[in-house]
Every structure is written in C-alpha cells, then in structure tokens.
Amino acid sequence: MFLKDSPHRRYNILTGEWIKVSPHRTKRPWQGQVENTDELKRPEHDKNCYLCPGNSRASGDTTPDYKDTYSFVNDFSALLEDTDRDSVNSSFFKAESERGICKVICFSPRHDLTIPIMEKEEIKTVIRHWKKEYSELSQLDFINHIQIFENHGAAMGCSNPHPHGQVWADEFVPDLPAKELAKQKEYFKKNNSPLLIDYLNEELKSKERLVLENESFVVLVPFWAVWPYETLVLPKQQVSSVDDLSEKQVSDLAEIMKALGIRYDNLFKTDFPYSMGLHQKPTDGKDHPWSTFHMHYFPPLLRSAEVKKFMVGYEMMAMAQRDITAESSAEILRELSGSHYRGR
Ligand code: H2U
Numbered sequence: 136m137f138l139k140d141s142p143h144r145r146y147n148i149l150t151g152e153w154i155k156v157s158p159h160r161t162k163r164p165w166q167g168q169v170e171n172t173d174e175l176k177r178p179e180h181d182k183n184c185y186l187c188p189g190n191s192r193a194s195g196d197t198t199p200d201y202k203d204t205y206s207f208v209n210d211f212s213a214l215l216e217d218t219d220r221d222s223v224n225s226s227f228f229k230a231e232s233e234r235g236i237c238k239v240i241c242f243s244p245r246h247d248l249t250i251p252i253m254e255k256e257e258i259k260t261v262i263r264h265w266k267k268e269y270s271e272l273s274q275l276d277f278i279n280h281i282q283i284f285e286n287h288g289a290a291m292g293c294s295n296p297h298p299h300g301q302v303w304a305d306e307f308v309p310d311l312p313a314k315e316l317a318k319q320k321e322y323f324k325k326n327n328s329p330l331l332i333d334y335l336n337e338e339l340k341s342k343e344r345l346v347l348e349n350e351s352f353v354v355l356v357p358f359w360a361v362w363p364y365e366t367l368v369l370p371k372q373q374v375s376s377v378d379d380l381s382e383k384q385v386s387d388l389a390e391i392m393k394a395l396g397i398r399y400d401n402l403f404k405t406d407f408p409y410s411m412g413l414h415q416k417p418t419d420g421k422d423h424p425w426s427t428f429h430m431h432y433f434p435p436l437l438r439s440a441e442v443k444k445f446m447v448g449y450e451m452m453a454m455a456q457r458d459i460t461a462e463s464s465a466e467i468l469r470e471l472s473g474s475h476y477r478g479r
Pocket residue numbers: 185191192193194208209210211212239286292293294295301
C-alpha cells in the first residue's frame with residue numbers, strides 16, 4: 136500500500152496544509168539506540184527555584200506556600216492588560232496594539248514531579264485549575280482567546296524543571312487556532328456535524344493510529360502528524376472547551392494524560408520533552424458549535440533521548456516532512472509498557 140511504502144503527501148484536515156511522508160527511508164520501525172539517561176534526581180523543594188513555595192521571584196514577589204495547583208501573572212508577560220492602543224494600516228505596514236494577560240501555572244508544589252509521575256488526583260486538580268482560568272479570563276471583554284500550554288523539558292526551551300505550564304489570554308485569536316477553527320467551521324456548515332468527532336469515529340473504525348482509549352477520550356497519532364511522536368487527544372463526545380468538561384471527563388482526561396506521559400517517558404527512557412496545548416472555543420462570546428476541545432502534543436525526539444528531529448532545510452524552505460509513518464509511530468507508542476520505567 137502506497138501509504139506504507141511509497142513517498143506521498145498527506146493532508147491536514149485541521150489546517151489545510153500538506154505534509155510529505157517518505158516511508159521508504161525507514162520501512163521498519165526504529166528499534167535501535169535507547170539510552171537510559173537517568174536524570175539526576177531532583178529534590179522535592181529547591182531553594183533556588185522561583186516556583187517552589189516560599190521562594191522569591193524576579194518581580195520581588197514571594198511564591199506563597201501553596202498546596203496543590205497555583206497560578207500567578209507572569210513577571211515577564213508577553214502581553215499586558217494595560218497598554219497603548221494604536222494601529223497602523225497601510226498597504227505595506229499593518230500593525231495593531233494587542234492587550235492580554237499571561238500567567239504561569241505551577242502544577243504542584245513538588246519540584247521533582249512531572250505529569251506522568253503525578254497521581255491522577257493531582258492531575259485532576261491541574262485540569263480543574265485550567266477550567267477556572269478559562270472561565271475567569273473569558274469573562275473579560277477584551278479577552279477573545281485563551282491558550283493553555285505546557286513547554287516541557289530543556290529541549291523545548293523550558294526554563295525551569297519545576298512542573299508548570301502557562302496561559303496566554305489574547306485579544307485576537309492566534310493564527311494556528313484560527314486556521315483550525317476555520318476548517319472546523321467549513322466542515323460543520325457542510326455536514327452539520329463536528330469535524331473532529333467525525334474524524335475520531337473513522338479512526339476508531341480503523342484503529343491503526345490509536346494509542347490509548349478510555350470512556351471519554353482517545354489518544355491517536357493523527358494521519359497528518361508532523362513530529363515523529365506527535366499525538367492528538369480527542370473527546371468521544373462533542374465538548375467545546377475545558378470549562379465544559381464534566382467531572383467524569385476531567386477524571387478520564389487526567390487518566391489518559393498520565394498514561395500517555397508514561398508511554399512517552401518509556402519510549403526513550405527519559406523525561407520526555409514536548410510542547411502540549413489545549414485548543415478550544417474562542418472566548419469572544421459567540422457559540423462556535425463546530426469547535427471541538429482537543430489537545431496536541433508536539434514532542435521533538437526522533438530516535439533517542441538525544442536525537443531530535445530538526446525542522447530545518449527543506450522544512451523551513453518548503454513544507455514539513457517525516458520518514459516514519461503515523462501508523463508505525465502509533466504502533467510503537469501503543470506497545471510500550473503502561474508502568475513508568477522509573478517505578479513510580
Ligand atoms: P517556561 O519555562 O515554560 O518558559 O515558563 C517559565 C515562565 O516563568 C516564563 O514565561 C516566568 C517566565 O517569564 N517567570 C516569572 O514569571 N517569574 C520569575 O521569577 C522567573 C520566570
């Protein structure tokens with residue numbers, strides 16, 4: 136079958152972009168080099184960490200003695216609530232000022248934890264905190280989009296190993312979510328059904344790209360994945376934002392995030408780096424019935440804890456390309472152990 140053996144391009148239904156796939160370069164899944172890069176064990180509390188309870192931050196504020204998930208306004212926020220309002224709009228020069236709020240979310244007071252080694256109950260607390268941020272920030276009339284994400288690991292430019300993520304609340308819907316929304320809307324107008332729910336139902340039939348499944352969620356390697364071990368977390372029932380998740384869905388999402396994190400860590404026996412984020416309904420007060428809540432995981436590793444995929448050369452100049460197919464990656468992830476290699 137050409138999808139398995141021959142060079143081809145695949146279409147990303149969410150963005151309208153194409154990606155090149157060259158499976159003939161690696162017909163068999165990579166089985167080689169797996170380094171056990173036993174990271175130095177981190178302390179539960181690090182007196183030099185600005186996210187650990189009781190320590191001071193760049194702003195001079197003290198991070199309080201928090202007990203579970205805690206958030207604060209980023210001391211180096213990319214967007215500000217109070218800023219000059221201005222614009223230029225000519226043929227060659229277009230710009231407008233933008234307001235916003237950026238926050239840092241500490242997942243846990245424990246410096247040494249990561250999502251895969253946190254307890255499910257602790258991850259539920261993080262998700263409930265995402266709900267709270269989404270619902271509070273969406274009340275502000277100048278906030279029209281909320282991007283929640285986690286940059287994990289030094290390989291992704293994360294500046295501090297303390298388990299944390301960020302929220303950027305924007306005045307304008309950013310480009311990637313805007314593209315995905317436009318595609319979801321186009322499909323919904325034609326089919327009167329959400330694109331990602333229909334796509335998931337097709338994936339559930341074929342099963343070849345599935346990684347994990349529970350009552351409420353599925354993790355799969357999307358047909359059009361770019362990163363070698365990229366995954367998409369999809370709800371089985373239409374739900375438009377994190378705020379709309381039921382307690383059962385919060386619990387199932389926590390469970391599947393942990394299970395996915397364990398597989399990722401087990402893949403190269405390392406604290407697996409990634410950028411992960413939530414895509415959901417804009418907060419502009421409109422309905423967006425086509426918008427399905429989902430999460431993307433974009434991990435950079437290719438062959439080992441050290442060998443990353445670089446998006447350079449052809450990819451910078453032309454388009455994304457991969458060798459190993461989405462189906463092979465899904466198979467590799469699916470077959471990994473569900474117990475963390477470090478034993479917790
Ligand atoms: P990353 O490691 O994902 O970059 O996130 C850390 C964030 O923490 C970063 O955006 C902020 C940085 O601006 N920060 C503070 O808000 N206060 C500090 O004292 C240091 C870093």
